[in-house]
Structures are given as structure tokens and as C-alpha cells.
Amino acid sequence: MDVAPTMSHCFAMESSKDKGKCQHLSVVVDDDESVRESLPDLLREFGFAARAFSSAREFLLSGCVDETRCLILDIAMPDMSGPELQQELKRLGREIPIIFITGQKDEVIRAQVLQRGAAAFLLKPFSDADLLAAIKTALQAI
Secondary structure: OOOOOOOOOOOOOOOHHHOOOHHHEEEEEOOOHHHHHHHHHHHHHOOOOEEEEOOHHHHHOOOOHHHEEEEEEEOOOOOOOHHHHHHHHHHOOOOOOEEEEEOOOOHHHHHHHHHOOOOEEEEOOOOHHHHHHHHHHHHHOO
8 A cells, every 4th residue: 555644734623732742642543433532532631632533544644644653543443454554654664653452352463563563552441541551651662
């Protein structure tokens, strides 16, 4: 897949309280609407700027890839899975720390994504504390 990011303004939809936090933009990519609505709110409570996308392709075309400092990524999504997005980002030369989230316990997938450099792998439902710890670990990798 050859996807070139656009030059849109990634932070155009951010609230004024999130301005100036570009270095800590956390992005959620999940096809589950409830996750896309709740996780960005939680991330903002933690003090991070946050955006959410419903698909890997939407994220790749958003113009936010270069500003993203932590990617919270669902494993199973239509069209392009989380692990496939991880591979595409590597192909594009983008080293973004990734926290994978999933509702399905699959040790093979877990081992693969961690071996490919994922910062963490969380099973849904996960606690706020577990997510914050994973984000801190991911940001230390930058």
C-alpha cells in the first residue's frame, strides 16, 4: 500500500486547552465508536492532546502522522488491521510508539507486535492506570 499523508492541519479540531501540547499528541485508531469517544477524553484528562480515527487509512491520510507521539491502536479493524498499520508506518519510516489494544487474547499476535517494536499490549477492558503506565512507557521510547 502506498499512502502519502496530506498536509492538513492536524490540530484544527483540538480545543484551545490542547494547544501547545503537540509534542504529546496521542492518537486512538479503533473502529469501535465507543472507544473513539471515551479514550480521547481520558487522554485529555491525563494531560495529552488527543485525536481519534475510525480506521488506519483515515489516520494515514489525516496529516497527523508526523505529530503523533503515541498511537493507541486496535488489533482487529476492517481494511487494514493494527499490525498491518504498524508495518506500514515502518515502511514509511515513521517510528511512532504503539500501544495495541484488543478484546481478544491472542498470544501469537501479542508476541508478533511486541517483537516488531510495540510499546505495550493491553486487553480490553483495561484500567486507566494500566493505560497511563503504557503511555509513559511509550513516551520514554521517543
